[in-house]
Amino acid sequence: xxxxxxxxxxxxxxxxxxxxxxxxxxxxxxxxxxxxxxxxxxxxxxxxxxxxxxxxxxxxxxxxxxxxxxxxxxxxxxxxxxxxxxxxxxxxxxxxxxxxxxxxxxxxxxxxxxxxxxxxxxxxxxxxxxxxxxxxxxxxxxxxxxxxxxxxxxxxxxxxxxxxxxxxxxxxxxxxxxxxxxxxxxxxxxxxxxxxxxxxxxxxxxxxxxxxxxxxxxxxxxxxxxxxxxxxxxxxxxxxxxxxxxxxxxxxxxxxxxxxxxxxxxxxxxxxxxxxxxxxxxxxxxxxxxxxxxxxxxxxxxxxxxxxxxxxxxxxxxxxxxxxxxxxxxxxxxxxxxxxxxxxxxxxxxxxxxxxxxxxxxxxxxxxxxxxxxxxxxxxxxxxxxxxxxxxxxxxxxxxx
Numbered sequence: 001x002x003x004x005x006x007x008x009x010x011x012x013x014x015x016x017x018x019x020x021x022x023x024x025x026x027x028x029x030x031x032x033x034x035x036x037x038x039x040x041x042x043x044x045x046x047x048x049x050x051x052x053x054x055x056x057x058x059x060x061x062x063x064x065x066x067x068x069x070x071x072x073x074x075x076x077x078x079x080x081x082x083x084x085x086x087x088x089x090x091x092x093x094x095x096x097x098x099x100x101x102x103x104x105x106x107x108x109x110x111x112x113x114x115x116x117x118x119x120x121x122x123x124x125x126x127x128x129x130x131x132x133x134x135x136x137x138x139x140x141x142x143x144x145x146x147x148x149x150x151x152x153x154x155x156x157x158x159x160x161x162x163x164x165x166x167x168x169x170x171x172x173x174x175x176x177x178x179x180x181x182x183x184x185x186x187x188x189x190x191x192x193x194x195x196x197x198x199x200x201x202x203x204x205x206x207x208x209x210x211x212x213x214x215x216x217x218x219x220x221x222x223x224x225x226x227x228x229x230x231x232x233x234x235x236x237x238x239x240x241x242x243x244x245x246x247x248x249x250x251x252x253x254x255x256x257x258x259x260x261x262x263x264x265x266x267x268x269x270x271x272x273x274x275x276x277x278x279x280x281x282x283x284x285x286x287x288x289x290x291x292x293x294x295x296x297x298x299x300x301x302x303x304x305x306x307x308x309x310x311x312x313x314x315x316x317x318x319x320x321x322x323x324x325x326x327x328x329x330x331x332x333x334x335x336x337x338x339x340x341x342x343x344x345x346x347x348x349x350x351x352x353x354x355x356x357x358x359x360x361x362x363x364x365x366x367x368x369x370x371x372x373x374x375x376x377x378x379x380x381x382x383x384x385x386x387x388x389x390x391x392x393x394x395x396x397x398x399x400x401x
Contacts (some may be wrong), residue, residue, distance in 0.1 A: 003064070003140065004064065004140070004367050005064055005065075005066055005137065005140045005141040005142070006058070006063040006064045006065060006141065006142055006143065006328055007045055007055070007058055007060070007063055007065045007066075007141060007142065007143040007144070007145060007286075007324065007328065008065070008066045008067075008068060008137060008138050008141045008143070008145070008146070008175070009050060009051055009054050009065055009066075009067055009068070009146075009147070009148045010051065010067075010068035010069065010094075010132075010133055010144070010146050010147075010166075011049070011050055011051055011052035011068075011069065011125075011128070011146045011147040011148050011149070011180075012049035012050060012051060012069070012104070012125050012128075012147055012148030012149075012151050012152055012182070013047065013048075013049045013052055013067075013069030013070065013071065013080060013095075013104065013125065013154065013279070014047070014048045014049045014076075014103070014104035014105050014106050014120070014121075014123070014125070015046070015047060015048065015076045015079050015080050015083075015103060015104070015106070016044075016045070016046045016047065016048035016105075016106045016108050016313065016352070016353065017043050017044075017105065017106070017108065018044040018045075018046065018107075018108040018110060018311060018313065018351055018352065019038055019041065019042075019043045019107075019108075019109075019295060020041030020043070020044070020351060021038040021040055021041070021111040021112060022039075022040075022041060023112050027114075028109070028111065028114055028117065030261075031111065032125065035396060039281045044351040044352045045079060046082075046083065046106075046351075046352035046353055046354065047080050047083045047084060047353070047354075048106050048314065048353060049069070049104070049125075049144075049147065049148055049151075049317075050145070050147025050148055050180055050320075051068065051069035051147070052067075052069075052080075052083075052084065052353065052354070052355065053066050053314040053317030053318060053321075053353045054107075054147060054180070054317045054318070054320050054321045054324070055067050055088070055091065055145075055321075056084070056087050056088055056091075056144060056354045056357075057317075057318045057321035057322070057343060057347075057354060057357040058321045058324065058325050058356070059087065059088040059091060060357045060358070061321065061322065061325040061343070061357070061359065061360045061363065062325070062359070062360040063325055063328065064268055065088065065091055065135055065335055065379050066091055066093065066094050066141065066304075067084060067088075067091050067092055067094055067095060067161060068094040068095070068096075068133055068134065068137075069095055069125075069128075069130065070095070070096045070097075070098060070124045070125060070127065070128045070132055071094070071095065071096075071097055071098075071103045071104075072097070072098055072099070072100070072101040072102050072103045072123065072124050072301040073097055073098070073099045073146060073305040074102060074103055075121075076102075076103035076104075076105050077097060077103040077124075080103060080216035081095065081097075086361070087354060094134055094137055096128075096132050098124055098127070100319075101123065101124040101127065102121070102124060103123050103124055103206055104120070104121055104123035104124060104125045104151075105120075105121050105123065106118050106119065106120045106121075107119040107120075107310070108313045110311040110312065110313060110351075112309065112310075112388070113309070115236060115312065116311065116312050116313055118313075120151070122151050122152065122153065122232065124184065124253045125148075125151055125152045125153075126152060126153035126154060127153075127154055128152050128154060128155065128164050129154050129155070129166075130162055130165045130169060130189050132143075133166055133169060133170070135169050135170075135173050138169070138170050138173040138175050138235065138250075139173045139174060139175075140284040140285075141173075141175050141285070142176060142285040142328060143175055143176045143177075143178060143284075143285075143286040143324060143327075143328060144170035144175040144177050144178065145177075145178040145179075145180070145208075146163075146166060146167070146170075146172070146177075146178070146179055146180070147179070147180035147181075147182070147317070147323060148180065148181070148182040149163050149179075149181070149198075150181060150182050150183070150184035150190040150193075150195075151182055151184065151190070153189065153335050154189070155348075156190060156193045156195075156198055159194065159197055159198060159201065160193075160197070160198030160199075160201055160202055162285065163198065163202050164201050164202050164205065167179070167202055167205035167206060168205050171203075171205050171274065171284070171292075174284055174285050175284050175285055175286065175288060176207045176208065176283045176284035176285060176286030177206050177207045177208070177284065178203065178204060178206070178207065178208040178209075178210060178320075178324060179203075179206045179208070179209050179210065180211065180316075180317070180320060181210075181211040181212070181215040181216075181219070182215065183212070183214055183215050183218065184218075185397050186218070189222070195218075195219035195220070196219060197219055199219060199220070199256060200256055203253060203256040203257040203258045204256070204257035205257070206257065206258050207258070207259045207260065207282075207283050207284065207286075208258070208260045208262065208324070208327070209253050209260070209261045209262070210262045210263075210264070210320045210323070211263060211264070212263065212264040212265070212266070212316060213238060213241055213245075213246065213263050213264065213265050213266075213271075214237055214238070214255055216249045216253070216263065217249070218250060220249065221249070225237075228240050228241075228382065236266060236267075238265050238266045238267070238378075239268075239366045239377065239378070240378075241265065241268075241378055241379055242378050242379040242380070242381070243253060243300065243378070243379060243380035243382060243392075243394060244379075244381065244382075246263060246265075246271045246273075246300070246394075247273070247394060247395070247396060248382075249261075249263060249296065250263060250271065250272075250298070250396075251273065251274075251396070254274075254275050257274045258275070259274065259279045259280055259282070259283060260272065260274050260275070260280075260294070260327075261273050261274070261396030262320070262323060262340070264316045264320075266303075266316075267303055267374060268302065268303060268374065268376070268377070268378060269300060269301050269302040269303040269341060269373075269376075270300070270301050270303075270319065270337060270341060270344075270375065271298075271299070271300045271301075271394075272297065272298070272299050272301075272337060272342060273297065273298045273394070274294055274295060274297045274298075274333070275295070275296075276295050276296055277291055277292060277295040277296075280294055280295050286327065286328055288327065288330050289324050289330055289333075290330075293333060294333050295398060296396070296397070296398030297333050297392050297396030297397055297398060297399070298382060298393065298395070298397040299333065299334065299337060299392065299393060299394065299397065300376075300380060300391060300392040300394065301334075301337040301338065301340075301341050301390070301391045301392075302341075302374050302375075302376050302390070302391075303341055303344070303345065303372040303373065303374045304341055304342060304345040304371050304373055304374070305345075305371070305372045305373065305374055306345050306348055306349060306373070308349065309348045309349075310348060310349055310350055310351050310356075311348060311350070311351050311352075312347075312348050313352075314352075314353030314354070315344045315345075315347045315348050316344065317346075317347075317353065318341055318343045318344050318346065318347035318353070318354075318356075318357055319340045319341065319344030320340065321343055321357070322336075322339040322340040322341075322342060322343030322344065322363070323336050323337065323339065323340030323396075325339065325360070326339040326340065329360075334389050334391055336365070336393060338367040339363060339364070339367060340368050340389070342363050342367050342371075343363060344358055346358055346363070350400060367376040370390070373390060375390070380392050380394075382394065382395035382397070
C-alpha cells in the first residue's frame with residue numbers, strides 16, 4: 001500500500017546561526033559600529049527556509065510531510081540533514097546532496113525588541129530547478145508548497161521560466177499548489193528582477209499564495225513600497241498599511257490567478273482574500289470538502305499577544321504551516337486563520353524556528369481558550385469587527401452581501 005502524503009514542501013533551505021542577545025542589548029547601530037565588540041550568548045544552530053520552517057511545524061501538527069531541498073556535501077549540509085532527521089525521520093528522503101557546491105547559511109541578528117536582520121548566503125539554492133522536484137512523490141501528495149524563489153537564482157532567471165515549470169508540474173500531478181515569497185536585497189540580482197512579470201506568469205498555476213505585505217509591495221507596487229519605506233525610516237513598514245491597501249493587493253493576486261491569498265502582516269496579524277467557488281473547485285487533492293465556506297471571503301485576523309518574544313525568525317513560515325495544516329484538515333477559513341496566527345505566535349517564543357511549535361491538539365486547545373489578541377492599530381475602513389469570531393470581515397467578504 002502506497003504511503004499517503006499530506007504535503008510536499010520544496011524550495012529554499014539553509015542552516016541558521018542565531019547568537020543569543022541578552023535583554024537590554026545595544027541598538028543595532030551600536031552592535032554594528034566598526035571597531036567594537038558585543039558580548040553575546042550561545043548560538044542556536046537550526047535549519048532555516050520554508051523547507052524546514054514550514055515543513056517541520058506541519059509535521060509537529062500531525063501532517064505527513066516530505067521535504068525537497070538542496071544542500072552540499074559540506075559541514076553545513078551535514079548539519080541540515082542531521083537536524084531534519086532528528087525532527088522528522090524519513091522526511092529528508094527527497095533531499096538532494098550535491099558535491100562541489102556550498103550549503104546556504106544565514107546569520108540571524110535578533111536582539112530582543114528589534115526586528116531581525118539576516119546575513120544570508122544563497123549557496124546551493126541557486127541551482128535548484130524543476131528536476132529537483134520528484135513528481136512521483138508529488139503525485140501522492142495532497143499539497144505542494146514551494147518557498148522563497150527570490151533566494152533561488154535559477155527559479156527567477158529568464159522571467160521565472162523555471163518557477164513556472166515547477167508549478168505546472170505540480171499542478172499536472174494533481175496537488176493543490178502553494179507559493180511563499182521572501183524579501184530580498186533590492187541591490188542584488190533578485191531585487192532587479194521583473195517580479196511583476198514573474199508573478200503574472202506563475203500565479204495562474206498557484207492555488208494558495210502566502211506572501212508578506214512588504215514582499216508584495218516590493219514586487220507589485222515598487223513606488224508605493226519605496227514611499228512607505230522612506231516614511232517608516234527605522235520603524236516597521238507594516239505600521240503604515242491599511243485595509244484598502246490589503247484589499248488592492250489581494251484583489252490583484254486573485255485577478256492574476258491565485259485562489260486563496262494569505263498576506264502576512266507581521267506583528268499585526270494576517271489578511272486573507274479568496275476567489276469564487278468555481279475557482280476553488282480547481283484546488284486539486286487538498287481541496288476542502290465544502291468549498292463554499294472558503295469562497296469569496298475577506299478577513300483580517302489580529303495576531304495573538306506574546307509575553308516574551310525570543311526571536312521572530314521563521315514566524316511567517318510557521319504561521320503558513322498552521323494555516324495550511326488547518327486547510328488540509330478541512331477546517332473553516334476563520335479557524336484556519338486562528339491556527340495560523342497561533343502557530344506564528346508559538347514560533348517567536350524560541351530562539352530557533354521550530355521548537356516553539358506545539359502539537360495540533362495543544363494548538364487547537366490554545367485557540368479555543370481565546371488568548372488575548374494584539375490591538376489593531378491600522379485603519380480598516382469598511383471592515384466590520386466580529387467579537388465572537390475575533391476577526392474583521394472586509395468589504396469584499398461574501399458573507400456580508
